[in-house]
Every structure is written in structure tokens, then in C-alpha cells.
Amino acid sequence: AQSVAQPEDQVNVAEGNPLTVKCTYSVSGNPYLFWYVQYPNRGLQFLLKYITGDNLVKGSYGFEAEFNKSQTSFHLKKPSALVSDSALYFCAVRGLTGGFKTIFGAGTRLFVKA
Amino acid sequence: DTGVTQSPTHLIKTRGQQVTLRCSPISGHKSVSWYQQVLGQGPQFIFQYYEKEERGRGNFPDRFSARQFPNYSSELNVNALLLGDSALYLCASSLVAGETQYFGPGTRLLVL
Numbered sequence: 230a231q232s233v234a235q236p237e238d239q240v241n242v243a244e245g246n247p248l249t250v251k252c253t254y255s256v257s258g259n260p261y262l263f264w265y266v267q268y269p270n271r272g273l274q275f276l277l278k279y280i281t282g283d284n285l286v287k288g289s290y291g292f293e294a295e296f297n298k299s300q301t302s303f304h305l306k307k308p309s310a311l312v313s314d315s316a317l318y319f320c321a322v323r324g325l326t327g328g329f330k331t332i333f334g335a336g337t338r339l340f341v342k343a
Numbered sequence: 344d345t346g347v348t349q350s351p352t353h354l355i356k357t358r359g360q361q362v363t364l365r366c367s368p369i370s371g372h373k374s375v376s377w378y379q380q381v382l383g384q385g386p387q388f389i390f391q392y393y394e395k396e397e398r399g400r401g402n403f404p405d406r407f408s409a410r411q412f413p414n415y416s417s418e419l420n421v422n423a424l425l426l427g428d429s430a431l432y433l434c435a436s437s438l439v440a441g442e443t444q445y446f447g448p449g450t451r452l453l454v455l
Contacts, residue, residue, distance in 0.1 A: 233385075261441070263443070263444075265446070271448060272347075272433055272446035272447050272448045272449050273386070273433065273435075273446040274446070275443055275444070275445060275446075278443055319385050319386070321385075323441060329374075329376075329391045329393070329398050329399045329440045329441045330388050330391070330399045330401065331376070331388055331444065332388065333378075333385035333386045333387075333388075334385050335384055335385045336384070336385050
């Protein structure tokens with residue numbers, strides 16, 4: 230069965246510092262991996278995805294994510310955090326078998342302090 | 344381009360009633376998925392439709408049903424509402440099934 234774990238409920242970082250939001254997954258076969266961000270009272274916005282190719286994926290707003298197959302991880306990173314990055318971040322996985330079901334993690338709240 | 348649109352934005356119902364939520368995908372997108380997001384949790388997959396056929400179903404009771412129309416818009420129906428159905432219902436569209444999904448703003452349902 231597919232599953233996604235986001236081990237941190239909240240991540241606190243100072244503006245200008247690098248940030249990492251962690252995600253690990255479990256899926257049969259090769260995964261499709263996604264990161265989404267949700268601002269208050271809004272739907273989810275797509276940040277980036279990994280399907281195949283380079284393990285380092287670049288996405289919107291300066292975010293990037295590193296796919297690590299051996300550790301089954303897909304951590305979200307940004308070299309220099311902004312206060313406006315404060316939001317709820319979701320990791321999601323879809324396997325290549327079992328239909329098109331996408332599983333989301335519980336989310337990690339990022340708080341960037343000025 | 345207009346993004347994914349959902350209606351209504353908010354809805355209040357009482358237990359036992361029925362509700363219909365509507366979704367219009369991004370122009371050209373043929374796949375629509377529905378998710379339930381309870382406060383403090385990640386979105387839970389309910390259904391996916393592609394080319395008007397159901398292509399995936401999550402672990403939700405038969406009270407939940409959906410359909411996709413020839414213009415690729417979609418409706419989610421929930422019968423015999425329970426208090427626990429109170430949530431933000433999100434619709435997402437993608438060009439084809441399984442590809443990147445783009446989400447609408449959601450419909451917030453409150454069941455009293």
C-alpha cells in the first residue's frame with residue numbers, strides 16, 4: 230500500500246536561512262512524487278514533481294526537492310527562506326500501479342520568522 | 344487561463360441531508376479528482392474520473408458518489424450527511440489521469 234510520512238508537524242526557520250521539510254514514502258515500483266503548498270483558506274498550489282531523471286528537482290518560488298531512492302525520501306528545500314514562505318506544505322505520492330490514487334501526507338507547517 | 348473552479352464556496356447542511364458539489368476543470372483537462380480535507384489533516388482521495396469514467400476510488404462509503412460530464416466538469420454527491428462529513432472538499436484537474444493535479448479553492452461543508 231502507498232503511504233507518505235511527514236515526520237515534522239512544524240518547522241521553524243529564520244528568514245534568510247536554508248529550510249528543509251522532510252518527506253518519506255512507501256510505494257510499489259517507481260513513484261511519482263509531488264510537493265504542494267496551501268495558504269490559509271486556499272486550495273493547494275503545485276510546487277514541483279519528480280517522475281524520473283535527475284534526483285534534484287527544481288520548482289516554483291525557488292523551491293527544490295531531492296529524491297533519494299535508497300532512503301525513500303523526497304525532502305523539500307530552499308536555500309534562503311522568506312517570511313512569505315510561511316504556509317502548510319504537503320508531500321504526495323502516486324504509484325504506477327493500483328490506479329491513479331494519490332496519497333498525501335499530513336502536512337508540515339512552515340513558520341519563517343523575520 | 345481560468346483555473347479550477349468550484350461551487351459553492353461554503354455550504355451548511357443538517358444531518359441526513361444530501362449535498363451536491365460542483366467542479367469545472369482547467370480548459371483542456373480531461374481528468375478530475377475529488378479530495379476531502381478535514382481540519383488539520385492532508386487531503387484524502389475520494390474519486391478520480393478520466394474521460395467520464397471512474398478510474399480510482401478511495402476508502403469512502405457508498406454515500407459518496409460522483410460523475411463527470413461530457414464537458415469534463417464534475418459533481419460530487421454525498422447522501423445522508425453525517426457530522427463527520429464536515430470538511431473542505433477539493434477538486435483537482437489534470438490533463439490526463441495520473442499527471443500533475445491543479446486544485447480549486449475548495450468547498451467548505453459544515454454539517455450541523
